[in-house]
Amino acid sequence: MHNSFQGWSKLNLNSVACPLDCYDTCEAVYEDGKCKPNKKHPTTGSKLCVNFGHLLNETVLEQPFFNNESLELDRALSMLVEKLKSSEAQNVLYYKGSGNLGVMQSAPKAFFASYGATLTRGSLCDGGGGEGLEQGRGKVVNPPIENLLNADVIICWGRNFSVTSSHMYELVKDKTFITIDPIKTDMAKKSALHLQINPKTDDELALLLTRFAYMNDLEDEASFQEYASGADWFFDLAKSRPVVSYEATTGVTLKEVTTFMEMIQNKKVAIMVGLGVQKYYEGATIMRCIDSFAAYIGVHNKEAGGLWYLSDSMYGYEKQFLATPKKRVDIPSVNFADYEVVFIQGANPVISAPNTKRVIEGLKKSFVVYFGTTFNETCEYANLIIPSTMFLEKEDVRISYGHEYKAVSNKVREKTTQSITEYELAQYLCNAFNLPALKEEQSVLEYYRNTTPERSHILESFEFVEEADIVHLYEEKEEHEYYLITAKTKKCLNSQFKTDDNVYMNSSCGINEGAEVTISSSYGQASFILKHSDDVKENCVLIYAGAKNVNHLTSHKSDEASFSAMYQEVLVTVELS
Secondary structure: OOHHHOOOOOOOOOEEEOOOOOOOOOEEEEEOOEEEEOOOOOOOOOOOOHHHHHHHOOOOOOOOEEOOEEOOHHHHHHHHHHHHHOOOHHHEEEEEOOOOOOHHHHHHHHHHHHHOOEEEEOOOOOHHHHHHHHHHHOOOOOOOHHHHHOOOEEEEEOOOHHHHOHHHHHHHOOOEEEEEOOEOOHHHHOOOEEEOOOOOOHHHHHHHHHHHHHHOOOOOHHHHOOOEEOHHHHHHHHOOOOOOHHHHHHOOOHHHHHHHHHHHOOOOEEEEEOOHHHOOOOHHHHHHHHHHHHHHOOOOOOOOOEEEOOOOOOOOOOOOOOOOOOEEEEOOOOOHHHOOEEEEEOOOHHHHOOOHHHHHHHHHOOEEEEEEOOOOHHHHHOOEEEEEOOHHHOOEEEEOOOOOOEEEEOOOOOOOOOOEOHHHHHHHHHHHOOOOOOOOHHHHHHHHHHOOOOOOOOOOOEEOOOOOOOOOHHHOOOOOOEEEEOOOOOOEEOOEEOOOOOEEEOHHHOOOOOOEEEEEOOOOEEEEEEEEOOOEOOOEEEOOOOOOOHHHOOOOOOOOOOOOOOOOOOEEEEEEO
16 A cells, blocks of 8 residues: 555544545645645645635625525525425426535435436536446446556546646656647646547547557457457457558557557556547447457556546445436436426536526526525526535535545534535425435434445456447538537636636637637537637637536537537637627
């Protein structure tokens, strides 16, 4: 075990867990009125990340509002009950975001399912990739951090690892890195090799790398034959077209691929896969191609290396809040106008959901209840706003999707606002509707604090992908069109904190920096201020996730396999406003 992991105590009564939607799941210690890093926590280390700092400086909601007028919490809760009782349950939509994470956040979902409301399915984040991994291996469980520490070479495939996982990166920053990304990210600049791939060709690159692995005797047949099937079919897929044809489509040269192979030969390899590779209609299949390449070179089921994505954080745990909804709708394609009441918990769909114009039009036609810690753009369309208690003033447990360690959050100060915790609200509503009570709060918390489930990353079976029926954007792209990239930035976390609302293009674009441009897609258009960045590939436009206008350009349709969003399944044009 790595030395820094020794002596970590989960029983620190002053510990608080960062509730943000992030791989690292930081844990702090609250001392003298300040949050300090818990140096004993395996991944947090000696400093808190930038986003945790932003979180501590946020202005929280201090009281409820109804139609922009403040009111007492008791009255706001009574109004919520009255509205729910006067509405048909199936005409009530429960819409949960991920702006505030923790196991106790699921309590309201349990109530709304019992009440009979419509719930959502799928994801605005990682759904396609998770579905692809599950199709091939049956589960989505990351290897332990120890495997990452034992790797020689780390491939960051569509993941700006040093920014999105800054604490995990600190543990391995002296390793050799390879980045595969259309953008010259911070991680790409720290890497020994950067393959600046064309968007939505990750499946083709995985097949090309498989061909080269075979030619360089890098296939680990002895390994994958122990647990996998379909390798011959996968290799037939990989050799189904000439090697040289991949250069034009992927934008990666054969010389670069040769260098890649030289760098991983006889090395222990870790692959960190990000969200960008699966933000497409066939996102699940693209992920399966990457995972199949990883299996082909023997990355899986080893004591060093492996493949990381967003792990199923609840794998191996028994659900403490049961939710069996009578009806679900796909989260990207939900039409808010179809519902009499929309209850939004910890989400900001006006900014984060695809097809912004459709979202706003729908919210205007419904009675909107917003339940969250801070005022955001969605609150502007809310009839009733109920503050949820901020993380320092309630108990919770964070189960990480980035690594195997949890972070425990204690109540380290008393409530300073007219707010209510997620558990308190759910229990209040259960009582109001004479529904079965939830499990006792402390019982739930103790279960998650004290339970360490069996979560082996070892794959008992694996099916190589045998066909990849993918329509690539380059097949449809006109010369004047660009690929849209929606990446994360260090300055904010999706729509939280100080967002970057500009558009970035390569300086060769022919438009002066600082110009106002109109970007259009088949779904809508929006105006942006142009900034030059030669980190952006010439055929791409980069607009950071959380930018106020980016989702005017994106599709509200669901992907092929996981009922999830596909933000980058779009081509755009750019012209001066």
